[in-house]
Amino acid sequence: MTSHVKNTLVTTAAIAGALAATTLFNTTTVKADTTSSAPVTTTTSATKDTAIASAQAKVNSASAAVVSAQAAYGSASTAASDAAAKTAAASASAAATSAATSSAVANAQAAADSAATAKSTADANLAKAQSNAAATSRAKSMTSAAVVSAQSAVASASAKASDADSAVAFAEAGQTVTANLMKSSDPTQASAAQQYFATKTAIVKLLPSGQVQITIPLTSGLEYLTEVSYNGVDATFTKTGDHSANITFTADPATSYTLAMTMDIRSVMPLMPIMHETALLDVDTTIFNGLLAAKSAADAALTSAQAALSTAETNAATVAQVASNAASAATAAATVASDAAVVATSAATNLTSAQAANSTAQAALTSAQAVQSAADAVLVTAKANLDSANAALTSAQAELKSAQNIVVVTPSSSAASSASSAATATSNVASSASTTTVTSAVVATPATTKKATSSTPASSTTAKTLPQTGNENQSALVALGLAILTLGIYPMMKRKHA
Numbered sequence: 001m002t003s004h005v006k007n008t009l010v011t012t013a014a015i016a017g018a019l020a021a022t023t024l025f026n027t028t029t030v031k032a033d034t035t036s037s038a039p040v041t042t043t044t045s046a047t048k049d050t051a052i053a054s055a056q057a058k059v060n061s062a063s064a065a066v067v068s069a070q071a072a073y074g075s076a077s078t079a080a081s082d083a084a085a086k087t088a089a090a091s092a093s094a095a096a097t098s099a100a101t102s103s104a105v106a107n108a109q110a111a112a113d114s115a116a117t118a119k120s121t122a123d124a125n126l127a128k129a130q131s132n133a134a135a136t137s138r139a140k141s142m143t144s145a146a147v148v149s150a151q152s153a154v155a156s157a158s159a160k161a162s163d164a165d166s167a168v169a170f171a172e173a174g175q176t177v178t179a180n181l182m183k184s185s186d187p188t189q190a191s192a193a194q195q196y197f198a199t200k201t202a203i204v205k206l207l208p209s210g211q212v213q214i215t216i217p218l219t220s221g222l223e224y225l226t227e228v229s230y231n232g233v234d235a236t237f238t239k240t241g242d243h244s245a246n247i248t249f250t251a252d253p254a255t256s257y258t259l260a261m262t263m264d265i266r267s268v269m270p271l272m273p274i275m276h277e278t279a280l281l282d283v284d285t286t287i288f289n290g291l292l293a294a295k296s297a298a299d300a301a302l303t304s305a306q307a308a309l310s311t312a313e314t315n316a317a318t319v320a321q322v323a324s325n326a327a328s329a330a331t332a333a334a335t336v337a338s339d340a341a342v343v344a345t346s347a348a349t350n351l352t353s354a355q356a357a358n359s360t361a362q363a364a365l366t367s368a369q370a371v372q373s374a375a376d377a378v379l380v381t382a383k384a385n386l387d388s389a390n391a392a393l394t395s396a397q398a399e400l401k402s403a404q405n406i407v408v409v410t411p412s413s414s415a416a417s418s419a420s421s422a423a424t425a426t427s428n429v430a431s432s433a434s435t436t437t438v439t440s441a442v443v444a445t446p447a448t449t450k451k452a453t454s455s456t457p458a459s460s461t462t463a464k465t466l467p468q469t470g471n472e473n474q475s476a477l478v479a480l481g482l483a484i485l486t487l488g489i490y491p492m493m494k495r496k497h498a
Contacts, residue, residue: 048406055400062393069386076375076382083368083375090361090368097361101354108351115344122337129330136323143316150309157302164295171206171288178202179216179283184258191279193261196221202283207250210292212285214257215248226274227262235259253289257281 043051179202181191194200196218203215218225222243228235235249251257263275 051403058396069389073382083372094365112347115347119340122340126333129333133326150312154305157305161298164298174205
């Protein structure tokens with residue numbers, strides 16, 4: 001039970017005691033003047049009754065206001081106490097939550113930072129791997145193109161080498177070309193030996209040395225043509241018949257050759273001497289000139305192209321492997337980056353959850369503190385209202401006391417009429433007091449009644465008083481009030497006065 005509730009019960013008991021005392025002893029309990037008696041004024045009986053009635057109405061109204069303010073103050077006090085308890089609970093919960101979540105927040109923050117760093121590293125590695133994969137892919141494309149180009153070069157070189165081989169093979173097989181024997185002194189005139197070379201042709205073969213082998217068919221006169229030489233080297237005679245033969249010699253490719261010939265016709269003309277003359281063999285063998293060089297160049301080009309192709313293919317295979325490795329690395333890096341992103345997201349979520357739990361507890365504490373502040377403000381207002389109502393009640397009681405102390409003066413007074421007036425006034429006060437509720441602050445002071453006196457000593461009458469002062473008065477009233485509340489005497493007294 002709070003102090004406010006206890007005060008309310010004490011106040012209610014004191015009020016009941018005051019009402020009982022007033023009813024039983026036909027007197028009014030008011031706040032005592034602890035220093036001196038209130039000033040006494042004189043007036044008529046009607047005026048005094050009016051003043052008492054007015055003051056009593058104010059006391060009744062002020063008492064009701066005090067009761068209402070006391071109830072509001074008790075309610076506000078209870079609400080403030082409940083709010084304080086809730087604030088304490090929220091504070092304890094927030095402290096416990098903060099203690100529990102601080103470590104979680106720190107761990108979650110560390111995990112989030114670590115995951116973010118790992119994700120950043122993984123992203124950087126992924127970017128590097130992707131760049132490397134792109135570069136190796138381009139290199140692979142380039143080497144593939146180089147292979148294609150080398151293959152094309154090989155094909156071209158192979159074709160040229162083939163052509164050169166064919167040309168050399170054709171030349172080496174021997175070709176029949178036009179050939180004439182002309183006078184060495186006059187190349188425009190046929191030589192006397194032309195008659196023995198009726199075909200006017202020559203068979204030319206390309207030798208591996210680059211020289212040419214020239215064969216001229218001797219169709220007749222074999223018995224007369226005893227010797228043929230070129231540059232001091234005798235030609236070779238290969239008989240093809242009794243009077244025919246093939247005469248062969250070797251020379252560098254040229255357009256004509258000067259042959260030394262020996263004619264012996266003494267068998268038919270005994271007196272004729274052996275003749276030595278020269279003849280110009282007009283035959284163009286330069287058609288084979290450079291074939292071997294061309295073949296050699298074509299073969300070299302083919303060999304080079306084939307080597308380039310082999311290198312290109314090796315490079316392409318190497319780059320393709322590098323590109324494949326780079327692509328695999330990029331794929332692995334992408335997986336790592338994806339996993340790191342998942343971890344980072346999870347860590348961020350955990351951090352947010354931990355922070356949210358702490359924020360929720362702090363928000364609950366803030367809300368409880370706001371409620372407590374509002375309840376405290378209401379309590380302050382209720383206390384102020386209670387103080388104001390008590391002050392108003394004190395003022396009304398003082399006014400009632402003053403009205404009760406008024407002395408009534410009549411033209412022809414008597415002891416009986418004065419006593420009657422005093423008894424009437426006392427009865428009115430008692431009747432009014434039966435409906436008046438006072439606070440513990442009021443009933444805690446000694447209660448007295450003033451004598452009503454007339455202008456003559458013979459007409460004065462003394463009202464009955466309660467001989468109680470200070471704490472004794474308060475304790476007696478409280479005890480009496482509790483007894484009345486318990487036994488139900490107060491309702492009976494109300495019926496009596498009614």
